[in-house]
Amino acid sequence: MKSTKTVMAVVLTAGLAFGSSAAAFAETAPVASTPTASPTAKPVSPERAAYRAALAAYKTAMGQFKTDISAFQTAMTAFQTAIHAYNDAKKPINDAFKATVTAAKTAYQTAMAAATTDEQKAAAKSALKTAVTAAAATRDAAIAALGTAPVKPVKPAHPTKPVKPTPAPTATP
Secondary structure (H helix, E strand, O other), rough: OOHHHHHHHHHHHHHHHHHHHHHOOOOOOOOOOOOOOOOOOOOHHHHHHHHHHHHHHHHHHHHHHHHHHHHHHHHHHHHHHHHHHHHHHHHHHHHHHHHHHHHHHHHHHHHHHHHHOOOHHHHHHHHHHHHHHHHHHHHHHHHHHHHHOOOOOOOOOOOOOOOOOOOOOOOOO
């Protein structure tokens, strides 16, 4: 029994090995093709079509966003350079204002220490107020001469990704 199974296995293996090579050389007869219906496209739901359109618009908006963000980064670099220059020009103006106010306060304190009457104290206070007002006017005029401060560029808004439609539940019979 074992020998017949072995013989059968050898014959079957040989037949497959030689039969497939012989079949490769054999002439095949042309098979007449039967006309079949071409597969029709599955109808697309309106929600899915709207999603595809929104997704295409999103991809376009993302391309524009990448361009806008690149321009924003360039504008931010220019803004940082301009604001540093503006602040560097404004610093000596503020330092001069502080020095003038400090000198006026020192003069006020000296005058108040030496004052014995109310008129002298009022005059010292009036002199301080006049000096601070003059220093503020000088500072404001110098800052106005600098021009307006640079305006920070607005970062472009990231486009919102469309929400994928959820399939409608199907009723099972």
